Amino acid sequence: MPHAEAPRWTTYANERLASEGFRRGGGRAAVIDLLDSQECALSAQEIEDQLRSGERKVGRATVYRVLDELVELGLLNKVEIGDGVARFEAAFPEGADHHHHFVCSNCGKLIPFEDDELERALRRVARREGLVMESHEVTLRGRCPDCD
Amino acid sequence: MPHAEAPRWTTYANERLASEGFRRGGGRAAVIDLLDSQECALSAQEIEDQLRSGERKVGRATVYRVLDELVELGLLNKVEIGDGVARFEAAFPEGADHHHHFVCSNCGKLIPFEDDELERALRRVARREGLVMESHEVTLRGRCPDCD
DNA sequence: TGCTTAACGAGACTGAGTCCCGATATTGTC
DNA sequence: GACAATATCGGGACTCAGTCTCGTTAAGCA
Ligand SMILES: [Zn+2]
Ligand SMILES: [Zn+2]
Ligand SMILES: [Zn+2]
Ligand SMILES: [Zn+2]
Numbered sequence: 001m002p003h004a005e006a007p008r009w010t011t012y013a014n015e016r017l018a019s020e021g022f023r024r025g026g027g028r029a030a031v032i033d034l035l036d037s038q039e040c041a042l043s044a045q046e047i048e049d050q051l052r053s054g055e056r057k058v059g060r061a062t063v064y065r066v067l068d069e070l071v072e073l074g075l076l077n078k079v080e081i082g083d084g085v086a087r088f089e090a091a092f093p094e095g096a097d098h099h100h101h102f103v104c105s106n107c108g109k110l111i112p113f114e115d116d117e118l119e120r121a122l123r124r125v126a127r128r129e130g131l132v133m134e135s136h137e138v139t140l141r142g143r144c145p146d147c148d
Numbered sequence: 149m150p151h152a153e154a155p156r157w158t159t160y161a162n163e164r165l166a167s168e169g170f171r172r173g174g175g176r177a178a179v180i181d182l183l184d185s186q187e188c189a190l191s192a193q194e195i196e197d198q199l200r201s202g203e204r205k206v207g208r209a210t211v212y213r214v215l216d217e218l219v220e221l222g223l224l225n226k227v228e229i230g231d232g233v234a235r236f237e238a239a240f241p242e243g244a245d246h247h248h249h250f251v252c253s254n255c256g257k258l259i260p261f262e263d264d265e266l267e268r269a270l271r272r273v274a275r276r277e278g279l280v281m282e283s284h285e286v287t288l289r290g291r292c293p294d295c296d
Numbered sequence: 297t298g299c300t301t302a303a304c305g306a307g308a309c310t311g312a313g314t315c316c317c318g319a320t321a322t323t324g325t326c
Numbered sequence: 327g328a329c330a331a332t333a334t335c336g337g338g339a340c341t342c343a344g345t346c347t348c349g350t351t352a353a354g355c356a
Contacts, residue, residue, distance in 0.1 A: 022333085022334095023321085023322050023323070023332090023333055023334070024322075024323095025321075025322075025333075025334045025335070026321080026334085026335085027334070027335055027336085028334080028335095043312090044312075044313075045311095045312075057336090058335085058336085059335065059336035059337070059338095060313085060336080060337090060338095061314085061315080061316095061335075061336055061337080061338090062334080062335055062336065064312095064313065064314075065334085065335085078230065080228055080230055082226065082228055082234075082285075084311085084312070084343085084344075085311095085312070086230075086312085086313090102274075102277065102279050105282055111277070111279070113273060113277050115269065115272075115273045115276075117269045117272070118266070118269040118270065118273060121263065121265045121266040121269045122266065122286070122288065124263075124265070125261060125263045125266060125288070126250075126288055126290065128263075129250065129259070129261055130293045131250050131259070131288065131290055131291065131292060131293070132290045132291040132296050133288050133289070133290040134253055134289050134290040134291070135288075135289045135290070136286070136287060136288045136289060137230075137285075137286070137287045137289075138270070138284070138285070138286050139284060139285045139286075140270065140273070140274055140279065140281050140283075140284045141281070141282050141283045141284060141285075142274065142279055142280045142281040142282035142283070143279065143280040143282070144279060145278045145279070148280050170302085170303095171301090171302055171303065171352090171353050171354065172303095172353070172354095173302075173303045173304070173352080173353075174303085174304085174352090175303070175304055175305085176303080176304095191343090192343075192344075193342095193343075205305090206304085206305085207304065207305035207306070207307095208305080208306090208307095208344085209304075209305055209306080209307095209345085209346080209347095210303075210304055210305065212343095212344065212345075213303085213304085214303095232312080232313075232342090232343070233343070234343085234344090297356100298355100298356090299354105299355090299356090300353105300354090300355090300356105301352100301353090301354095302351105302352085302353075302354095303350105303351080303352075303353080304349105304350080304351070304352090305348105305349100305350085305351095306347105306348100306349100306350105307346100307347095307348105308345105308346085308347085309344105309345075309346075309347095310343105310344085310345070310346090311342100311343095311344095311345100312341105312342095312343090312344105313340105313341085313342095313343105314339105314340075314341070314342100315338100315339085315340075315341095316337105316338095316339085316340095317336100317337100317338105318335105318336100318337100319334105319335080319336085319337105320333105320334080320335070320336100321332100321333085321334070321335085322331105322332090322333075322334080323330105323331090323332090323333095324329105324330095324331090325328100325329085325330085325331105326327100326328085326329085326330105
């Protein structure tokens with residue numbers, strides 16, 4: 001949920017891509033627009049299907065290619081909740097809108113959450129172990145309020 | 149790294165399986181013994197290969213079946229570092245030997261670490277969000293000391 | 297010893313993700 | 327605008343972790 005006054009992720013992503021020397025291709029633009037309109041993570045299959053059913057057809061190879069590029073540039077977070085399907089969601093600069101996920105082991109619902117202390121603890125660990133942290137993932141599993 | 153005086157994980161796992169009414173099968177025993185001798189996580193493929201090259205052959209179906217059972221019983225932790233391969237490692241009761249992983253984005257090395265404050269932060273988040281946490285995974289990504 | 301049924305394993309199958317390679321579109325230059 | 331250079335795209339074959347089926351083996355028990 002970006003702040004109302006913050007620029008759209010699409011804008012940020014496109015600027016970044018331009019500055020990295022990428023050309024502007026229709027397939028990539030379609031994937032970016034779709035991801036920008038999402039609340040939380042989407043799988044490659046979901047992206048492919050939604051684009052196929054829309055007016056802008058995009059091949060599977062392109063979807064995966066674009067997702068890889070964006071993850072590589074840090075414009076996208078790859079979320080893996082353990083069901084064998086990778087999901088992707090927009091990542092804002094400076095860690096804005098940075099969050100993690102809770103997965104209900106009963107109904108499968110994906111609930112996002114954020115916590116500063118958790119983030120601090122992670123940074124502290126990395127420093128203590130002498131590791132240069134580039135990214136991290138946290139997944140909590142259990143019962144959601146509905147299923148408890 | 150279990151404490152020297154602590155019982156072997158094999159023992160603990162077998163007792164638990166017995167108390168749950170499982171019969172003692174050769175395939176399951178082989179998988180358990182192999183996992184007990186490991187320092188950190190092993191993939192299903194690695195387990196299958198190591199058992200196949202040893203004297204105790206175990207079919208793939210059995211390996212996956214046993215791993216699922218053990219994860220279900222909380223005797224095993226499923227570790228997914230994002231390369232499309234699930235790994236498994238012994239889980240001790242009471243969270244003893246509980247740890248998480250750092251993955252080097254350059255050389256792929258898997259480095260285990262533990263941190264009480266991180267664990268506390270996770271429990272706090274779950275409570276605040278009204279979620280009943282059954283398990284969790286944390287993966288840090290970046291450069292290890294060797295590759296930095 | 298004999299019965300019941302859990303445990304096992306060969307191998308077919310599924311599906312996410314990868315690759316190849318020819319077709320198409322973008323950008324810079326003239 | 328035309329053209330060359332090359333980034334982008336996509337159909338479809340392919341890989342391979344993980345799943346399923348079903349007939350066989352063997353643990354537990356009376
Ligand atoms: Zn999310
Ligand atoms: Zn739920
Ligand atoms: Zn480990
Ligand atoms: Zn490294």
